[in-house]
Amino acid sequence: MSPWWTSIELGEEQAALWRAGSVDLWIRRDAHEWRIAVDRSAAREDEEVQVLHPADRWPEEGAGIEVVRFGSDRTSPALRVVPVLAPRPVVCRPEQPFRLLPQTEVTAFVGCPLWLRVIAEGGALEFEVDLHRPSGTWFGPDTQSGELCFANRTRLHLRRERLKHSPLRATTRLLLHNRTDQVLTLSQFKLPAPSLDLLVDSDGSFWSQAIEVGFERGGSAEIEVLPSRDPRRVQVLSPARLPRGHGRLISALSHVLG
Amino acid sequence: MPDWLTSSAELILESERAANLGRALLLLALGLVLGRVLTRTLAALAGRFMGPARAKVVQNMAWYAVVFVVITSVLRELNFDLSVLLGAAGVLSVAIGFASQTSASNVISGIFLLVERPFEPGDVIEVDSVTGEVLGIDLMSVRLRTFDNLFVRLPNESLIKARITNLSRFPLRRVDIPVGVSYDSDLEHVRRVLERIASDEPLVLQEPAPVFNVKSLGDSAVLLSFNVWVVRDDFLAARAKVIQRILVAFREEGIEIPFPHQVEIQK
Numbered sequence: 001m002s003p004w005w006t007s008i009e010l011g012e013e014q015a016a017l018w019r020a021g022s023v024d025l026w027i028r029r030d031a032h033e034w035r036i037a038v039d040r041s042a043a044r045e046d047e048e049v050q051v052l053h054p055a056d057r058w059p060e061e062g063a064g065i066e067v068v069r070f071g072s073d074r075t076s077p078a079l080r081v082v083p084v085l086a087p088r089p090v091v092c093r094p095e096q097p098f099r100l101l102p103q104t105e106v107t108a109f110v111g112c113p114l115w116l117r118v119i120a121e122g123g124a125l126e127f128e129v130d131l132h133r134p135s136g137t138w139f140g141p142d143t144q145s146g147e148l149c150f151a152n153r154t155r156l157h158l159r160r161e162r163l164k165h166s167p168l169r170a171t172t173r174l175l176l177h178n179r180t181d182q183v184l185t186l187s188q189f190k191l192p193a194p195s196l197d198l199l200v201d202s203d204g205s206f207w208s209q210a211i212e213v214g215f216e217r218g219g220s221a222e223i224e225v226l227p228s229r230d231p232r233r234v235q236v237l238s239p240a241r242l243p244r245g246h247g248r249l250i251s252a253l254s255h256v257l258g
Numbered sequence: 259m260p261d262w263l264t265s266s267a268e269l270i271l272e273s274e275r276a277a278n279l280g281r282a283l284l285l286l287a288l289g290l291v292l293g294r295v296l297t298r299t300l301a302a303l304a305g306r307f308m309g310p311a312r313a314k315v316v317q318n319m320a321w322y323a324v325v326f327v328v329i330t331s332v333l334r335e336l337n338f339d340l341s342v343l344l345g346a347a348g349v350l351s352v353a354i355g356f357a358s359q360t361s362a363s364n365v366i367s368g369i370f371l372l373v374e375r376p377f378e379p380g381d382v383i384e385v386d387s388v389t390g391e392v393l394g395i396d397l398m399s400v401r402l403r404t405f406d407n408l409f410v411r412l413p414n415e416s417l418i419k420a421r422i423t424n425l426s427r428f429p430l431r432r433v434d435i436p437v438g439v440s441y442d443s444d445l446e447h448v449r450r451v452l453e454r455i456a457s458d459e460p461l462v463l464q465e466p467a468p469v470f471n472v473k474s475l476g477d478s479a480v481l482l483s484f485n486v487w488v489v490r491d492d493f494l495a496a497r498a499k500v501i502q503r504i505l506v507a508f509r510e511e512g513i514e515i516p517f518p519h520q521v522e523i524q525k
Contacts (some may be wrong), residue, residue: 091465117334135457136489143430148489151464 017055039232097187111154168207293324367414438479440514461496
């Protein structure tokens with residue numbers, strides 16, 4: 001069976017439905033119009049994504065259902081719905097603040113929220129739906145300067161098994177090096193999600209590119225996006241939203257840890 | 259004096275006048291064209307440092323100066339006695355000065371506003387009881403568009419004296435929601451419900467963290483304040499959504515919000 005993010009063809013006056021957690025994403029193609037409906041009212045325990053193609057009905061448009069329409073002189077049948085990483089950085093926190101001892105390194109894992117991106121008309125039509133309704137959070141020294149981010153609902157863990165498996169999240173591996181001579185308190189971490197590729201492995205699990213962060217003497221942090229360990233087992237599903245320069249990025253420690 | 263001499267002198271005088279007039283016209287045309295080029299260049303340079311609105315004001319001031327110099331030069335070219343004119347202008351300027359105190363005050367206040375920069379075009383400001391978006395800043399006045407789409411002109415003089423609140427200066431705003439609950443309510447329970455509301459509402463920021471405070475014991479309710487932080491542009495939508503959520507959640511959780519009742523007793 002082909003994975004749910006593969007391209008499909010939608011006939012005229014046909015609709016398809018993607019069920020992903022509490023989100024129902026309906027897409028309908030007419031001769032001159034694409035219609036997308038998002039219903040967030042579903043209460044499902046099962047988070048596996050299901051695709052109903054063609055869907056046998058169209059939801060009753062009304063309260064609680066967000067409908068978006070795109071007009072075109074002639075619609076074409078190719079349609080793809082792919083997962084993508086967050087459009088803003090994601091702030092992750094450990095369950096309790098933990099301290100990283102001097103001159104040590106640890107590997108941590110965190111689950112990142114995913115969005116669904118609808119692509120049609122050769123990329124001219126793009127529409128995104130968040131799957132988790134993430135809250136915003138402010139990352140900065142005060143309320144005058146900083147950056148608007150998403151607050152991650154999952155916690156940072158040192159063992160991957162402790163992350164609750166979800167097909168609607170991507171896992172990010174973080175290599176944290178404390179290269180200073182002082183104990184470093186890690187109460188939060190800003191993950192640059194828009195600068196990371198979304199990958200899928202041969203098991204169908206989603207990963208973001210791993211990140212290596214070196215905390216240096218003098219209050220700076222060296223951030224590097226790592227290549228995938230085994231390129232034969234993973235493939236890039238959605239490239240990073242933001243262009244990423246080559247090499248390492250040097251940033252103030254406060255820009256990474258708050 | 260022979261006639262031919264008189265007529266020759268008149269002819270010379272006429273030709274001199276014509277030459278003066280020609281020079282004056284040339285001076286006027288050249289002065290205005292060059293002045294326009296000069297002021298535009300100045301505005302372009304100023305725009306790099308102080309933004310388009312202030313650059314426009316600088317351009318206008320420079321233009322008025324250029325026009326004054328050109329007109330003075332043209333009048334001198336036409337052999338007007340400028341000392342008489344300036345003397346008259348001196349007397350006139352005293353009279354005008356008395357009459358235009360407010361305008362002068364507005365201009366000086368405008369210059370202070372341009373230097374101090376308490377707001378920019380596009381910002382939303384509150385001055386006294388008027389709130390609106392700044393459309394433009396001129397030497398004499400600031401133009402606002404209120405949220406009910408009214409055009410308001412505020413003289414600069416009044417702005418210098420007034421308390422101006424810039425609602426757009428910082429990226430975040432705090433929404434303060436006063437809440438009253440009955441004296442029977444469990445305040446810890448109320449706190450948990452409000453924290454859940456803040457956590458569930460996507461428009462409410464998780465950091466800076468929401469704040470719950472017991473403010474006072476009112477006549478008929480325990481008065482609380484619930485403060486949440488939101489992105490500036492979401493202020494109105496977030497406030498409405500949080501209040502709606504409070505009403506729904508309090509109803510579901512059995513938390514009573516007391517309100518005045520009127521009982522009519524007929525005897």
